[in-house]
Amino acid sequence: GTLTMPAVGSKQEHDKALAARKPDDLTVIYFWADWSEECKQMDSVVKVLAKDHPQVAFLTVEAESVDGVADLYPIEEVPAFVLLKGSSTNPADVIVGANPPKLVDAIKKYSLKKTTTKKSESKEDLNTRLSKLVNAAPVMLFMKGSPENARCKFSKKIVGLLKEEKVIYSYFDILTDEDVRQGLKTFSDWKTFPQLYIKGKLVGGVDVVAAHIEEGEFQDLLPKGSSKGELEDKLKKLINKGKVMLFMKGEPSEPRCGFSRKIVDILNSTGVKFETFDILTDQEVRQGLKKFSNWPTYPQLYVDGNLVGGLDVVTELQEDNELLDTLKGQ
Numbered sequence: 001g002t003l004t005m006p007a008v009g010s011k012q013e014h015d016k017a018l019a020a021r022k023p024d025d026l027t028v029i030y031f032w033a034d035w036s037e038e039c040k041q042m043d044s045v046v047k048v049l050a051k052d053h054p055q056v057a058f059l060t061v062e063a064e065s066v067d068g069v070a071d072l073y074p075i076e077e078v079p080a081f082v083l084l085k086g087s088s089t090n091p092a093d094v095i096v097g098a099n100p101p102k103l104v105d106a107i108k109k110y111s112l113k114k115t116t117t118k119k120s121e122s123k124e125d126l127n128t129r130l131s132k133l134v135n136a137a138p139v140m141l142f143m144k145g146s147p148e149n150a151r152c153k154f155s156k157k158i159v160g161l162l163k164e165e166k167v168i169y170s171y172f173d174i175l176t177d178e179d180v181r182q183g184l185k186t187f188s189d190w191k192t193f194p195q196l197y198i199k200g201k202l203v204g205g206v207d208v209v210a211a212h213i214e215e216g217e218f219q220d221l222l223p224k225g226s227s228k229g230e231l232e233d234k235l236k237k238l239i240n241k242g243k244v245m246l247f248m249k250g251e252p253s254e255p256r257c258g259f260s261r262k263i264v265d266i267l268n269s270t271g272v273k274f275e276t277f278d279i280l281t282d283q284e285v286r287q288g289l290k291k292f293s294n295w296p297t298y299p300q301l302y303v304d305g306n307l308v309g310g311l312d313v314v315t316e317l318q319e320d321n322e323l324l325d326t327l328k329g330q
Contacts, residue, residue, distance in 0.1 A: 005050050005058040011068040012146040017059055019175035021087050026056045026111045029082040031063040031070055033259075035315055038098040042079045045100045049107060056111050064259060064310060067296030068170075077258040083110050089177040090129060126179055130187045133180065135200040137170035137283045138223040142184060143194040144175055151175060158194045158206045165218060166228045168288055199223055223284075231288045238285065240305045242275030244327050247289060248299040249280050256280060263299045263311045266318055272327045304329045 008014045008029075021027060030046055032039040050058045063070045063078050072089065073082045077096050081103055085092040093106045134140055139162075145151030147159045162169060174181040174193055185191050188202045196203045198221055203209060212218040224230065239245060244267075250256030252264045256278075267274050279286040279298055290296050293307045301308045308314065308326060317323040 005046070005060055008059050008061045008066060008069065010066060012148055014059070014061070014066075014069045014072075015146055015173040015176045017057070018084070018087075018089060018177070019173065021057070021084075023086045025086060026092075026107070027084040028056055028058050028107065029069075029073070029084070030058060030060045031073075031075055031078050031080040031082070032060060033063050033078045035312065036078050039079045041098045042100070045103070049104065053107060053111055056107060064297045064312065067290060076256065081106075083107070085110055087176075087178040089180070090125075126183045127187060130180065130183055131200070133172055134188075134197045134202075136172070137287060138199055139167055139169035140197040140200075141169050141171040141194055142174055142180075142197070143171055144173070146173055147171060152193075154192075154206045155194045158196065158209060161206070161209055161213060162196075165213060167222060168228065168231060168284065168291075170283075170287060231284060232292065235285065235289055235292050236305075238277055238289075239302050241277070242273075243304060243329065244272055244274035245302040246274055246276045246299060247279050247285075247302075248276055250278055252276055257298075259297075259311050260299045263301065263314055266314055266323070267301075267327075270324055270327060272324070274327075303327060 006017065008017065014029075018027065028049075030042070032042070046058060046060075050056070061069050063075075063080075073080075073091060074094060075082065075096060079096070079098060081095040082091045083093040083095075083106055084090075092110050095103050095106060133142075141147075141158065141162070143150060143155040143158065145155060150156035150159055172180070174184070181193075184195065188195060190202060190204065192205055194205060196205070196209055203212070203221065209218065212221065238247075246263065246267065248255060248260035248263065250260055252268075255261035255264055277285070279289070286298075289300065293300060295307060295310065297310055299310055301310070301314055303326060308317075314323065317326055
């Protein structure tokens with residue numbers, strides 16, 4: 001169904017929406033997919049809830065087609081609802097599946113003003129979250145805004161430097177989370193932003209990075225495979241590892257997300273032999289392949305080194321009885 005609430009089309013839009021929140025706000029992010037019957041049920045429920053709770057911000061995200069947003073939260077299936085309170089990105093609650101009563105209760109509970117007396121995240125919890133974040137990718141940039149839309153001149157400058165150096169990196173927009181913004185200053189003992197981390201260790205801000213580049217030392221700091229040439233060779237090899245090659249979350253015997261599970265079931269039903277690669281084991285491949293194939297989400301299926309697509313495409317091919325021919329490379 002068409003939803004009247006804002007649909008988030010990119011990580012940048014998601015970050016922008018979160019950066020604009022006020023301390024008492026409740027934000028509900030609804031992750032959906034068009035092949036899910038349960039989502040169709042929940043669409044009308046969400047519409048009614050949005051009408052009944054005008055003070056709650058509802059955002060909708062098509063889980064598979066928006067890159068990098070579902071990865072930020074502990075969700076494996078759709079429909080899923082992530083409730084964020086105030087200016088935190090740490091979910092107050094996550095509700096998975098079509099469960100209207102549970103969602104209604106959670107929204108009632110968290111939309112009350114007085115829940116803000118709940119103390120903010122404990123220092124231990126925040127530090128655990130920060131050490132996860134700084135290790136989220138081999139090269140990780142904490143900045144104001146996004147690489148496409150930097151919100152301060154220093155962030156803009158460091159993005160420019162990383163581009164010139166052809167670095168593959170992930171980023172976190174500190175304007176989306178005040179706890180992270182303040183906590184990271186103590187955590188890293190570095191008071192300003194942007195901050196660049198390599199393999200979980202702080203390198204520094206824009207001046208430090210610029211100095212390393214000038215001295216010709218910066219490339220040596222980068223993990224192997226973080227420059228574009230090396231990575232492309234690695235990806236080409238992987239894509240051609242088998243005639244039918246699936247990049248997924250988890251292993252075929254134990255898929256780590258609903259989308260991967262469904263595509264494995266479909267492929268198994270054809271009886272065709274296929275190779276897999278678990279993208280959760282390799283951040284470089286996970287990030288790099290999206291750009292390489294120009295396909296932002298997983299799972300991804302290749303035949304003879306050519307991208308076929310994700311679950312939507314494979315489901316469609318199966319419904320049109322064209323999947324077997326496609327897998328045989330016909």
